[in-house]
Amino acid sequence: xxxxxxxxxxxGHVRVYTICDSISRFRKMLGQEVIQPMGWDAFGLPAENxxxxxxxxxxxxxxxxxxxxxxQMERILTDFDWSREVTTSDPNYYKxxxxxxxxxxxxxxxxxxxxxxxxxxxxxxxLANEQVDAEGKSWRSGAIVEKKNLEQWFIxxxxxxxxxxxDLKLLKNWPERVKQMQNNWIGRSRGSEFxxxxxxxxxxxxxxTSRPDTLYGAMYLVVAPEHPLISKKFLPSEHADQxxxxxxxxxNSQAHDEERSKEGVKTGLFAVHPLTQERIPIFVSPYVLAxxxxxxVMGVPAHDERDWEFTQLNNVASNDEIKVVxxxxxxxxxxxxxxQTGVLTELNRSYSGLSSxxxxxxxxTEAIEKGFGTAKTQYRLRDWxxxxxxxxxxxxxxxxxxxxxxVPVPEEQLPVVLPTDVTFSGRGGSPLxxxxxxxxxxxxxxxxxxxxxxxxxxxxxxxxxxFFRHADPSNTTKPFSxxxxxxxMPVDMYIGGVExxxxxxxxxxxxxxxxxxxxxxxxxxxxxxxxxxxxxxxLTQGMVHGKTFKCPTTGKFLMPHEIEIQDDGSALLKSTxxxxxxxxxxxxxxxxxxxxxxxxxxxxxxDATRLHILYKAPPEDVLEWDDQSIVxxxxxxxxVWRLVDGVRSTDHGHNQNWDFDVSKMNEKEREIYxxxxxxIKETTNVFQNSYTLNTGIAFLIxxxxxxxxxxxxxxxxNPISVGDASISPVYMHAVQSLVKMMxxxxxxxxxxxWETLGCTHDNWTSVFEESWPKVxxxxxxxxxTTCVVQVNGKTRFTVxxxxxxxNNQQEIESSIRKHEKANxxxxxxxxxxxxxxxxxxxxxxxx
Ligand code: ANZ
Ligand code: ZN
Numbered sequence: 001x002x003x004x005x006x007x008x009x010x011x012g013h014v015r016v017y018t019i020c021d022s023i024s025r026f027r028k029m030l031g032q033e034v035i036q037p038m039g040w041d042a043f044g045l046p047a048e049n050x051x052x053x054x055x056x057x058x059x060x061x062x063x064x065x066x067x068x069x070x071x072q073m074e075r076i077l078t079d080f081d082w083s084r085e086v087t088t089s090d091p092n093y094y095k096x097x098x099x100x101x102x103x104x105x106x107x108x109x110x111x112x113x114x115x116x117x118x119x120x121x122x123x124x125x126x127l128a129n130e131q132v133d134a135e136g137k138s139w140r141s142g143a144i145v146e147k148k149n150l151e152q153w154f155i156x157x158x159x160x161x162x163x164x165x166x167d168l169k170l171l172k173n174w175p176e177r178v179k180q181m182q183n184n185w186i187g188r189s190r191g192s193e194f195x196x197x198x199x200x201x202x203x204x205x206x207x208x209t210s211r212p213d214t215l216y217g218a219m220y221l222v223v224a225p226e227h228p229l230i231s232k233k234f235l236p237s238e239h240a241d242q243x244x245x246x247x248x249x250x251x252n253s254q255a256h257d258e259e260r261s262k263e264g265v266k267t268g269l270f271a272v273h274p275l276t277q278e279r280i281p282i283f284v285s286p287y288v289l290a291x292x293x294x295x296x297v298m299g300v301p302a303h304d305e306r307d308w309e310f311t312q313l314n315n316v317a318s319n320d321e322i323k324v325v326x327x328x329x330x331x332x333x334x335x336x337x338x339x340q341t342g343v344l345t346e347l348n349r350s351y352s353g354l355s356s357x358x359x360x361x362x363x364x365t366e367a368i369e370k371g372f373g374t375a376k377t378q379y380r381l382r383d384w385x386x387x388x389x390x391x392x393x394x395x396x397x398x399x400x401x402x403x404x405x406x407v408p409v410p411e412e413q414l415p416v417v418l419p420t421d422v423t424f425s426g427r428g429g430s431p432l433x434x435x436x437x438x439x440x441x442x443x444x445x446x447x448x449x450x451x452x453x454x455x456x457x458x459x460x461x462x463x464x465x466x467f468f469r470h471a472d473p474s475n476t477t478k479p480f481s482x483x484x485x486x487x488x489m490p491v492d493m494y495i496g497g498v499e500x501x502x503x504x505x506x507x508x509x510x511x512x513x514x515x516x517x518x519x520x521x522x523x524x525x526x527x528x529x530x531x532x533x534x535x536x537x538x539l540t541q542g543m544v545h546g547k548t549f550k551c552p553t554t555g556k557f558l559m560p561h562e563i564e565i566q567d568d569g570s571a572l573l574k575s576t577x578x579x580x581x582x583x584x585x586x587x588x589x590x591x592x593x594x595x596x597x598x599x600x601x602x603x604x605x606x607d608a609t610r611l612h613i614l615y616k617a618p619p620e621d622v623l624e625w626d627d628q629s630i631v632x633x634x635x636x637x638x639x640v641w642r643l644v645d646g647v648r649s650t651d652h653g654h655n656q657n658w659d660f661d662v663s664k665m666n667e668k669e670r671e672i673y674x675x676x677x678x679x680i681k682e683t684t685n686v687f688q689n690s691y692t693l694n695t696g697i698a699f700l701i702x703x704x705x706x707x708x709x710x711x712x713x714x715x716x717x718n719p720i721s722v723g724d725a726s727i728s729p730v731y732m733h734a735v736q737s738l739v740k741m742m743x744x745x746x747x748x749x750x751x752x753x754w755e756t757l758g759c760t761h762d763n764w765t766s767v768f769e770e771s772w773p774k775v776x777x778x779x780x781x782x783x784x785t786t787c788v789v790q791v792n793g794k795t796r797f798t799v800x801x802x803x804x805x806x807n808n809q810q811e812i813e814s815s816i817r818k819h820e821k822a823n824x825x826x827x828x829x830x831x832x833x834x835x836x837x838x839x840x841x842x843x844x845x846x847x
Pocket of ligand 2: 402
């Protein structure tokens with residue numbers, strides 16, 4: 001995922017790009033064609049704020065930040081392909097964002113309607129949600145923010161709701177959790193709509209229910225405060241004032257679904273139950289949402305949590321009046337509210353005894369036949385509000401003409417470029433509105449005077465298709481070529497933070513599907529027809545947490561100069577001498593626990609920083625940043641360097657065409673050859689499948705230790721001479737393999753080691769042009785030896801052990817103890833001594 005160019009890489013960026021870069025370097029060494037592009041999600045509010053506060057133009061501010069971050073990325077040695085760089089605020093990019101917007105419009109997927117926005121009455125401007133503080137005040141003027149109805153542009157993402165849910169099951173390589181979040185966000189709910197006649201009126205009221213089987217249990221109806229039924233002319237006069245006062249208090253509540261008040265009042269209106277013809281009261285309450293379903297519900301207190309609470313709170317019915325229409329299948333005690341499905345009770349007339357599932361179908365069928373209902377699927381997903389009353393975004397390419405109404409900007413006039421002669425005051429709406437010579441244009445249809453739309457697009461539009469542009473970044477005639485995108489899409493591996501698990505991924509999936517239908521490319525994945533899913537594998541990296549120190553009495557976060565770190569890692573308050581409370585939390589300025597990547601790289605080097613990040617935790621887990629253990633990684637690098645230095649060579653090192661015959665190796669060589677090949681097998685699996693890069697590094701460290709513990713000659717019968725030293729070819733191969741395998745994670749030390757091994761002849765090549773080591777399957781065939789086990793000198797049983805284990809007493813013992821007969825003879829006894837004789841062919845336990 002490309003970043004927002006804030007001007008500074010933070011540790012989260014360093015982590016994600018290190019993971020990505022390591023995998024990409026590995027894949028290149030495997031001989032695959034890899035595209036590892038980078039770009040900038042460059043539109044957005046902070047640039048505009050910088051303009052308001054510091055008088056620097058958003059474009060200049062953005063450019064400066066991009067340059068700074070690019071340099072920082074280079075410093076962590078990311079191997080990005082800068083020829084594919086995209087910047088969403090570049091007219092050569094947003095021209096195509098605008099074109100895609102027009103395509104959506106032409107396909108009937110863009111419309112305009114009134115929507116509520118945050119309005120600052122002092123500065124006369126629209127505010128983003130994050131510019132409204134917890135008390136509902138504007139961040140700039142301090143005024144109480146109002147809600148205002150303004151015409152806004154929407155993209156009809158709901159049209160794709162079914163595909164967006166159904167295709168989640170195609171995403172085999174996505175984390176379950178992310179798919180679940182997408183699923184919940186879309187929130188598909190199948191059920192029925194029932195229409196109730198309003199007593200003594202010529203109108204009716206429709207409700208949506210996911211439980212049509214509970215229709216006989218409906219004891220009242222409830223409407224949202226914003227429901228059209230709530231109007232002076234409709235309400236019975238003796239109730240109108242009270243209802244309207246109640247509604248005024250609760251209208252447009254921003255509370256979350258579950259926190260909404262269950263308080264309610266009677267409207268004085270009654271509905272007629274379509275099956276029983278009973279008169280049931282109609283209430284109004286804020287727990288019913290205006291913009292979900294029909295904005296009205298049937299109240300079934302026995303079987304719905306919220307209805308139950310509502311009934312209790314407002315004394316709607318006593319507990320023995322409540323109609324229980326579904327009971328559990330078995331004979332368990334029923335506890336109200338009973339919200340599961342089950343069997344229908346006697347109150348259901350002809351439906352009594354049916355299962356809930358069957359009753360849902362049959363009751364809905366009756367409703368259809370009698371004309372009071374239908375089957376209906378509801379979605380929680382709302383259409384995508386994409387217009388922003390801001391300057392720094394892609395202008396919406398629309399023109400408003402008094403005669404022709406809304407007219408799209410003709411494609412040959414794209415891009416609609418942001419004007420540069422703008423003043424940023426932060427007041428009086430979007431700066432674009434004030435630019436008469438930009439706003440006033442000729443209508444493309446009737447050529448009369450018309451006005452440009454002054455809204456710009458949500459930056460999520462820019463970032464929902466940039467990966468297509470990376471495939472073909474300089475195309476001047478189209479967003480991207482059909483041929484190239486068909487060849488390269490979908491993205492094989494997408495890595496980014498889980499904070500984008502919902503919106504960014506949902507919008508990207510939507511636009512990819514849309515562009516597929518528009519035949520912008522072909523989806524060649526799988527055997528069946530492609531579904532336009534943009535990301536084959538998704539890896540969501542965890543957060544980086546920093547160490548915080550708190551005062552144990554006040555709970556206040558302490559600054560570094562207020563504490564004294566002890567040798568054991570604990571910390572004392574300088575003022576009182578008492579120990580500080582230590583925890584790991586999300587890095588932030590207010591907690592004084594941020595770690596500056598530049599400083600870390602300056603102190604420890606890029607490789608140690610990368611290794612530390614990768615080794616501390618698997619990519620998807622939280623990483624607790626702790627500078628103290630970074631030295632462990634530096635020590636490892638130094639150990640590898642010593643191994644390499646010990647075999648530095650002027651003519652043999654570079655030879656890689658090893659052709660080993662395991663049967664001709666001595667035991668020492670066979671063991672090193674085994675460990676080397678096993679490491680290749682394991683790290684290849686890590687880089688290719690599991691992505692637990694921490695365990696990959698652990699295998700490399702183990703190999704390093706094994707090589708450190710032997711002498712490079714390995715008693716070889718045909719050693720290579722390097723200076724005065726004799727080195728086994730098996731050992732040389734092991735060191736070379738180690739260096740290759742460490743290079744994706746530690747590119748600079750890896751490259752330096754490779755040069756040292758291969759010497760600085762003219763045939764020197766970068767380690768990244770070498771191919772990834774291959775496993776020699778013959779090395780992994782474990783030779784086995786039969787071992788006779790004696791107890792106090794008497795033979796008791798035999799075990800077969802891998803020959804490679806025979807010089808390790810601990811491994812011999814643990815293998816023997818796993819044998820079924822060991823329980824009887826050894827495991828329950830006190831072993832005084834274990835004697836290994838004949839090179840492991842005989843083991844005698846003295847017990
Ligand atoms: C009667 C009923 C009986 C319900 C029962 C549930 C259980 P989901 O699954 O989230 O779609 N509902 C419908 N419209 C609503 C609105 N605008 N605001 C608040 N609640 C609303 O939930 C659907 C259920 O949520 C519907 O089914 C309705 O309550 C309620 F035993 O109808 B039910
Ligand atoms: Zn016109």
